[in-house]
Amino acid sequence: MSNRKLLVTVLSIVFLLAALSVGLQSVVVSQSPATATQASEVASPTIPFELINRHIILKIRVNDSRPLSFVLDTGDQFAIIDLERAKELKINLGSSVRVGGAGAATQLGAYVKNAKFTIPELPGFSQPVTLALPINSLAPRLGQDFDGIIGSEFIQQFVVEIDYQARLLKLHDRKSFEYSGPGESIPIQLNHGHPIVDAEVTPSGSQPLKGKFVLDLGAGLALALYSPFVKQHHLLESNAQTIQSLGGAGAGGETSGRIGRVDELTIGTFKIKSPTTLFSQDNAGAFADRALAGNIGARVAMKFRVFLDYNRNRIILEPNSTFADAYDQAHSGLSLVAEGTGYHTFRIRRLLENSPATEAGLQTDDIIVRINDQLASELTLSKVNEMFERPVRYRLTIQRGEQTIETTLTPRRLI
Numbered sequence: 001m002s003n004r005k006l007l008v009t010v011l012s013i014v015f016l017l018a019a020l021s022v023g024l025q026s027v028v029v030s031q032s033p034a035t036a037t038q039a040s041e042v043a044s045p046t047i048p049f050e051l052i053n054r055h056i057i058l059k060i061r062v063n064d065s066r067p068l069s070f071v072l073d074t075g076d077q078f079a080i081i082d083l084e085r086a087k088e089l090k091i092n093l094g095s096s097v098r099v100g101g102a103g104a105a106t107q108l109g110a111y112v113k114n115a116k117f118t119i120p121e122l123p124g125f126s127q128p129v130t131l132a133l134p135i136n137s138l139a140p141r142l143g144q145d146f147d148g149i150i151g152s153e154f155i156q157q158f159v160v161e162i163d164y165q166a167r168l169l170k171l172h173d174r175k176s177f178e179y180s181g182p183g184e185s186i187p188i189q190l191n192h193g194h195p196i197v198d199a200e201v202t203p204s205g206s207q208p209l210k211g212k213f214v215l216d217l218g219a220g221l222a223l224a225l226y227s228p229f230v231k232q233h234h235l236l237e238s239n240a241q242t243i244q245s246l247g248g249a250g251a252g253g254e255t256s257g258r259i260g261r262v263d264e265l266t267i268g269t270f271k272i273k274s275p276t277t278l279f280s281q282d283n284a285g286a287f288a289d290r291a292l293a294g295n296i297g298a299r300v301a302m303k304f305r306v307f308l309d310y311n312r313n314r315i316i317l318e319p320n321s322t323f324a325d326a327y328d329q330a331h332s333g334l335s336l337v338a339e340g341t342g343y344h345t346f347r348i349r350r351l352l353e354n355s356p357a358t359e360a361g362l363q364t365d366d367i368i369v370r371i372n373d374q375l376a377s378e379l380t381l382s383k384v385n386e387m388f389e390r391p392v393r394y395r396l397t398i399q400r401g402e403q404t405i406e407t408t409l410t411p412r413r414l415i
Contacts, residue, residue, distance in 0.1 A: 035127075036127040036157050046171075047121045049168070053142055056217065057144075062115055063115050074308065076150070076151030076193070079117055079128065079129045094112065095110065140337035159173070183319075187313060197212070198213075202262060214294075214296065215296050219298060220297060221297040222296075222297055223265055223277045228288060242260035243331070246335040246350045329390075330411035330412050330414075336385070348363070363400065365400075366398045389411065393409075394409045
């Protein structure tokens with residue numbers, strides 16, 4: 001192994017209400033830089049993706065494996081595979097590495113030797129897998145198998161165009177790419193593979209505050225403000241309405257924070273009105289980073305066609321038809337995990353006090369059996385989460401131990 005020191009991305013997965021979000025922290029370890037085998041000449045190949053709980057899921061193979069589900073994440077640097085999946089595929093594991101993230105705890109992973117991932121739509125392309133970490137244990141929060149992550153080492157081989165509405169990635173030649181659309185070029189700084197943008201937030205009743213933010217497409221939230229930034233500007237001491245976050249599970253352990261809004265988020269000339277915002281209260285880990293103001297996630301990125309042009313130190317944001325849509329989602333006051341074969345058993349993990357969920361008499365560990373006239377087993381966790389963000393009355397059938405209970409749940413806007 002090379003003596004060259006690199007800063008390795010460290011994974012943490014933070015669940016905010018019904019949404020999965022990925023934040024990252026780093027530790028210094030020794031590792032050789034990865035190199036990619038270039039794809040054969042195909043003009044701007046297109047790759048379809050699934051959007052699961054606002055995460056871009058690609059089907060890839062590792063060492064000629066069956067298709068695996070990997071998240072494309074700008075908040076990650078290296079290719080990472082789940083530790084148990086690596087063992088199942090008999091991938092050669094090297095020395096151990098201890099990693100952390102949101103929260104104060106750490107987890108044990110390992111370096112990967114002689115493993116590469118490939119993408120069916122990119123014949124001839126391959127890239128090394130660097131780390132194996134225990135991430136599939138968090139699959140119940142995503143609602144499907146979570147086999148790995150690819151990040152900036154993949155992105156920087158191309159100009160990556162992300163069309164959220166069409167659920168497509170288009171990969172442009174990084175040297176010859178020229179943009180001529182109606183979007184705006186936003187300068188970025190790459191910090192160990194993470195794109196950092198300058199932006200402004202305007203808290204309720206306050207002046208705009210400038211800061212540096214990670215553009216984190218692996219985060220299902222709209223905006224997270226890190227705890228040092230929150231404390232410095234006394235953002236939880238105002239009269240702004242907030243509710244307790246139901247998230248708090250990640251590689252670094254439990255996290256804490258409150259969900260509210262800021263009046264405005266400004267990126268370049270784009271003004272995002274009243275985005276839902278996590279005000280972190282963490283004392284350690286990724287969301288306690290003093291060098292950054294926060295994290296801009298997928299709920300913002302999905303308002304744009306996004307071009308990741310790392311080689312020119314820029315992203316391009318092109319507003320799509322959802323740009324003017326308000327952040328007016330309702331809240332059910334519950335968070336769910338998906339369990340069982342196919343992840344179609346939906347169990348209530350946590351409840352928010354004085355919320356639609358508690359008013360409906362729901363309890364922790366209740367199993368949702370039916371929503372209106374549809375069996376829950378016919379749905380996905382991502383679909384259920386989307387449903388419960390609408391202010392609609394739902395008839396629920398609940399299994400509680402040996403009891404079957406009928407109730408109604410009407411999500412409403414709480415912030």
